Amino acid sequence: MTTAIDVTGVVKTFGQTRALNGLNLHVEQGEIHGFLGPNGAGKSTTIRILLGLLKADSGEASLLGGDPWRDAVHLHRRLAYVPGDVDLWPNLTGGEAIDLLGRLRGGLDPDRRRRLIERFDLDPTKKGRTYSKGNRQKVAIVAALASNVELLIMDEPTAGLDPLMETVFQDFIAEAKAEGTTVLLSSHILAQVEKLCDTISIIRQGEVVQSGSLEEMRHLTRTTVQAEISEAAGALESMDGVHDFRQEDGRVTFAVDGSHLDGAVRQLSQLGVRSLVAHPPTLEELMLRHYGDELGNGESAHVDPHGATGPGAN
Amino acid sequence: MSTATMTPEARTIPAGRGHAFVGTGTMIRFMLRRDRIRIPVWILGLTAYTTGALSSYEQNYPEASDRETIADMADLPAMVAMVGNNYAPDEPYTHGLMFGHVTFLIVGVIFALMGVLLFIRHTRAEEEAGRAELIRSSVLGRHAQTTAALIVVCGTALVAGLLVSMSVGASGVDGVTMGGAYLYGMGLGLIGVVFATVAAVTAQITEYARGASGMALAVLGAAYAVRSVGDVGENFLSWLSPLHWARETRPFSDDQRAWPLLLLVVLAAVLIVVAGRLSDKRDVGAGLRPPRLGSATASPLLSSPLGLAVRLQRSSVIAWAVGLAVFGAFYGALISAADEMFDQISALEDMWAFEGASFADRWIVSFIGMLGVLAAVPAILAVQRLRSEETAGRAEPVLATAVSQTRWAASHLTVALAGSAGVIVIGGFGFGIAAAIDGRDIGYLGDSVAAAAVFIPAIWVAVGLAVALYGLVPRALGLAWIIPVYGFLVVYLGDLFGVDQSAHNLSPFGHVPELPAEDLEIAPLLIMAVIAAVLILAGLAGFRRRDLHST
Missing domain, CATH: 3.30.70.260 (ACT domain)
Structure with a gap:
């Protein structure tokens, strides 16, 4: 398989609201794909459908060659996810949350875990309730990047990180790309997507309005x-x-x-x-x-x- | 400089202390708006339940001789422990006196519950969700939220008390006087006020809404248990409980009096001052206990959804188990005192048919029954954890790993099933061990544990209903509380309040064999277990099919 994510004509409604309106999204294996759109355009809804947390009303979605709704457990061993708004368990430490999420996914690389914690300057002994928004985000990023996975799905992962940490984040994403990991990176900041991504899809009101390589998006x-x-x-x-x-x-x-x-x-x-x-x-x-x-x-x-x-x- | 941003009315408040209360009025309106349904439901529900009990007495016990039978029955130690002493034993047992004697304490406990739950809902729960921060960053004094919540909750309790007074007073039932009705209703209202202020104190001590309401409810449990011991032993211990003070107005007796209500007012005032002092010492969102650092890595136990569910819920389950064991031990330790008391009124033996069961057996049935209904509370709380994990967005990262929806839900469900079974058995054990020591008969221990264990299927029906609601109609999850509430008001207390026996059949608790007074019947237990299993499977199937809700 060379296609990591293939979504065709997906529709998702919540009551009266039509969150996704025939969305198409295509991500090749090994590429870093920017998923760009303003707030409320449907980025998180798309990601939740890809994770099998929401069921699409109609349309086709395939992830790493499987059905995200039916094969969720099997597929999730091969991917890691960073939510846009991270809420941690108040009485678990950051380190415990990282280990727990890693183990539930099937294990993490202890060496990379140590390196990530060091580079992100994260104190893993603090309880979840005492972390700031940026630090909660770091916990989720470390948990995702410390696993050996084929696909990273990240929903505005750097919201709340300072510029220094954003650079660290970019380094690790580059490293993941060098290892052949596919990355879907949602963002509403064009500059961030420009720095990291090979290809971009722009979503607007539940539809992808443009998709292609950075070169094609030169304008x-x-x-x-x-x-x-x-x-x-x-x-x-x-x-x-x-x-x-x-x-x-x-x-x-x-x-x-x-x-x-x-x-x-x-x-x-x-x-x-x-x-x-x-x-x-x-x-x-x-x-x-x-x-x-x-x-x-x-x-x-x-x-x-x-x-x-x-x-x-x- | 901050004066520039203040509202005109705020500016008239003298500088200094007054700033802490700026915005209280706005908060009061906001809370009333938020609870525009909840508060009227509490008020009308309490009024209807109380007035309904009074009119059922009039219908069911028309003759003085009927009421004398009830008066004798109410002298039974189990009844004394449950509803308190007859405070006017030498007077004719009118409908009014009977109503004051039998119902006051129980309705008082419900008023106290309302005070605690409503207060925590508007303070700690808001702070925990981070909404208080948003609100307090606007023009709002440090004490405004607490003050507004106290005014709203105490106002609700007093209005409910007033409505009870007026509807009881206007009933025209024999023995009911307007003065007695006001003592009765205001006593209830002030119990609500006192426990709202207890919650105001506990809310300062811990960071969690669950912990704060748990602590306040533990105080309520202790207040109830202490006066049980005092009433059965006829000693000073009763006077340690504010529930007893309110009852000491002796409504509808010849020597009814208002001064005990002052004690409640003073206690509430003291607790408000204490809460204010504690609140000055802490930051928004924080408790008085500083957070500690923890382990940098997870222990091997924390590698499965079940490990996570156990970790998240263990302290709550342990607290409930210990609480029920201690609560049970109070009543277990009264078994011989109760026996003696029973001997003194041996005339009852002929009049009150025990169907072959010994008095001690009835005592066990009675109080293990209360523990059984209480044990359904942690069971439902454990299922509600699924919902709070889901809506807070903490379920999402877990479900994005190699954990299926069903396995994740089953983890908390396992805690709910095993935890509630453990809680009731340990509660029965606490009761039994105290009874065995007090009555010098080790047989009480086995009887008590068995009596507790047969409650497990009924409690699991409550778990099943909660899971079914969670999977199929998650917004209606709160409806699961109907099982313990109905169990308590109709099955456990129904006889006191004149509820028809057939109403028992609607509740799983109405089908639990009354060990050791009755024989063990397996069929109802099996049927309840099957009902629980069907509800659980329906809930899990529904959850697998529905979307995950998130913020």
Whole structure:
């Protein structure tokens, strides 16, 4: 088998709410797949279906070649899961929780456990109720990464971790990839997914709206540049890879593809830059720009006014 | 600087101590909104149950001679231990006196339960869930939540007491006076108030809602048991119990009096001050006992779902077993004192048919029966653990490992079944060993343990109902409490409150053979075991088919 996760046309409703609306998701073995979407798009619901914790209303889902609902126990020996919101047993220590979850999965690597605890700077002797959110998250990450598994499913695993720990996390994910582990990483932060993932699926209102390699998603990784310049913008506007160019009173705003950033900055530096702000597009901006989404909640259909003012307001 | 964010009304409160109470009014409205169904149900339920008992007395015992029979029966030590002494033995036994004598203590215990459960629900349970933190970070004084909860819960108890007073007072039943009705109702209300304040103290001591209500309920159990010993032995021990104080107003007797109610008011005030002092010493979410560090690795016991379930539930099960053993020992130790008392009123022997059973046997049946109903409580709590693990999101990581839904549920279920069986047998053992020592007859031990063991299938029916609800309609899990509540009010106390005998058949506890007074009948035990098994299997099947709920 070369396909780790294969989901086709899955629908899941909770009462009146249609959480997943014919979702397709395809993850090859050995790849790190980013599962990107705003809060409430259906990421956790998809993951819970893959774990056999929820039953899909219709559609096909297959995980490591098995049925996630029927073969749950068998499949779970081969995967590890980090929930998005970790709640630990108040009177068990972090170390006990790590061992317990590892053993229930079929054992963990004591050497890697020790190394993970050290690198994540986790005190395993504290009781669950005394950990902060970030430390509870670390317990779940250590428990998952200390096992030898084929597939890691992680639901916003680094929410609550500080940047230093996020780097440690990225190192271990890279290590897992080198060992051939498949990773499904859900996130609502584009930059995080960009750093780690080979391929990305973008989910919006219960449907995957775009899926592919990072290269194919290049347009998503455009950097937004705002600068005050003293000279005329001249050739900048017509350069390759520069998009959405706007200019008023000595201020220019444009988006530039990652591969053309170097050239654009060179050009810009000739123009007497007085101030410069550059940032990657936020997920919200992407959703606005590419899928005509509205900020805030679903029903109000004022796509156009938002689409026009939203990004410009930055 | 904080004044800037305060509401106008708060600003008028003098600086300093007043800040601690800012927002109390808002919290009161919030709690009333949250319990807009629960509180009226408590109040109306208590009023209806009490008034219903009074009118059933009027129907069932119309003649003075009928009531004198009951008065004689109520002198039996088992009855004295259960409902208290007849505080006006020389007066004619009117409906009113009978009602005050027989029902007050039992209804008082229910008021106390309400006080504890409602108070913990609005304080410790909120803090444990982390919601209190959210609320307290807004403009809310340190003592506001506790104060608001006390006002709401004490108000509920007093309103319920007042309604009982008015409906009893208006009944026009013979011997019932308006003054007596107010003593009766307000005594009940103040019992609710006192135990709400007991809970206010225990809530400061431990971090867990379960622990805090457990401690407060242990105080209630001790208060009930101590006065049993005092009443049967006719000594000062009764006066150690606030339940007895309230009863000392002697409602519907000729010398009824109000001053004992003052004792309750003073005790409540003292406990409120103690709770306030303790609360000043601790942080939000923390208890007075600091958390300790633990092991960095898990012991080999903690490698299966069952190991986890045992680890999570063992302290609760042990506490219940010890509690029931101690509670049982209180009554076991009274067996010879009760026997003596019975000899003094030997006239009863002819009048009250014992169907061949000895007095000691009836004593055992009576109090092991109470332990049997109580043992269903930890059984249901153990099943509720499944639900709380599920909704807190702690089941999810376990079920994402190589553990099936059924195996996970079965682990807590095993604890519920084995734990409750252990609890009732150990409770029977505590009763039996005390009876054996007190009565100098080792035979009491075997009788008591056997009498306790036959309760196991009935308790398992309660487990079965809880599991079935959990698997099929998890939101309705609370309905499982109907079994111990119904068992206590209808089967155990039903005779006192004039409930029809046929109502016993609806409860599993109505089908438990009354060892050692009756012969052992296997058929009802087997039928109950089968019912329990069917309910459990239905619940597990339902759980396997349904979605896991999570936050």
